Amino acid sequence: MPVSSPSSPRLVEDVSDWFDTHARDLPWRRADFHAEYGAWGTLVSEFMLQQTPVARVIPHLAAWLGRWPTPAATAAATPADIVQQWANLGYPRRALWLHRAAVEITQRHGGEVPRDVDALLALSGIGDYTARAVATFAFGDRHPVVDTNTRRVMARALDGKSQPGPAARRDLAEMAALLPEGDREAAVFNAAMMELGAVVCTARSPRCDQCPIVARCAWVAAGRPDTGDERRRQARYEGSDRQARGAVLKVLRDADGGEAVAEAVIHDWAGPAQRDRAIDSLIADGLVEAVDGKLRLPR
DNA sequence: TAGCCGTGGTC
DNA sequence: TGACCAAGGCT
Numbered sequence: 372m373p374v375s376s377p378s379s380p381r382l383v384e385d386v387s388d389w390f391d392t393h394a395r396d397l398p399w400r401r402a403d404f405h406a407e408y409g410a411w412g413t414l415v416s417e418f419m420l421q422q423t424p425v426a427r428v429i430p431h432l433a434a435w436l437g438r439w440p441t442p443a444a445t446a447a448a449t450p451a452d453i454v455q456q457w458a459n460l461g462y463p464r465r466a467l468w469l470h471r472a473a474v475e476i477t478q479r480h481g482g483e484v485p486r487d488v489d490a491l492l493a494l495s496g497i498g499d500y501t502a503r504a505v506a507t508f509a510f511g512d513r514h515p516v517v518d519t520n521t522r523r524v525m526a527r528a529l530d531g532k533s534q535p536g537p538a539a540r541r542d543l544a545e546m547a548a549l550l551p552e553g554d555r556e557a558a559v560f561n562a563a564m565m566e567l568g569a570v571v572c573t574a575r576s577p578r579c580d581q582c583p584i585v586a587r588c589a590w591v592a593a594g595r596p597d598t599g600d601e602r603r604r605q606a607r608y609e610g611s612d613r614q615a616r617g618a619v620l621k622v623l624r625d626a627d628g629g630e631a632v633a634e635a636v637i638h639d640w641a642g643p644a645q646r647d648r649a650i651d652s653l654i655a656d657g658l659v660e661a662v663d664g665k666l667r668l669p670r
Numbered sequence: 671t672a673g674c675c676g677t678g679g680t681c
Numbered sequence: 682t683g684a685c686c687a688a689g690g691c692t
Binding site: 417418423427462464468500568575607 | 686
């Protein structure tokens, strides 16, 4: 007898059925998106979705793929163009990693996004989540795809906890044990768990009255207790080096030719020490170049 | 592995 | 208002 989902077959079925009727109509879920951009489109969307909300990604994704529809086209762009086009999506190192991944795909894989998870993991900026997301959603293969939404749903429904613990390799095994047998069914279930966590089983104020598995949720059965939160808390952003880096980069993105004198990136809230620290770290990351006392986006 | 890395919306 | 949160990954 196939072990499709030993502990909760109905849970898998109900989440998948709910997804069939409630899935949001997102660009990267449309057939014409896959027909036009293939696995590269999926890969780019997943890069942008790393820690950036769906609503902010959508318009940037269309513009990006319209400009650079293939790995080869992306690889041929300059880092300056890449960082500029990334605009305010945040975490601009991701833009550089995406560019690097495009170069690697062009060099190692003949310009075709690899299907193998290990080959995907070997690309810049691709980790456990993105590698399996591409293999599953672009190629239809059967892998556990675990993001923060999936981990929260599992923590609540299966473990009776209000929030998931810190991300761990064990999450992949837990999700793998739930996956239905068929490739197609597994892909749907992966997407369904993410969707449920994103729109119903949310971090704050979950909509349990709209949940397809509320009747089998361990956390609800326990009375929705606050079981604590072991996740790391984000460092304060206001006044941080991250904010200083963001401010410096914004000046360069907005500057004519992506170039500005160092003095022009001073900010009232950042002293010269923090400014220099931000600039140095941006240079170390390859996001900024210093030439003749001027700063510019990398060429 | 813990700390770090943007930006803007939400409550 | 400020803390929390977001389809993570790298070092």
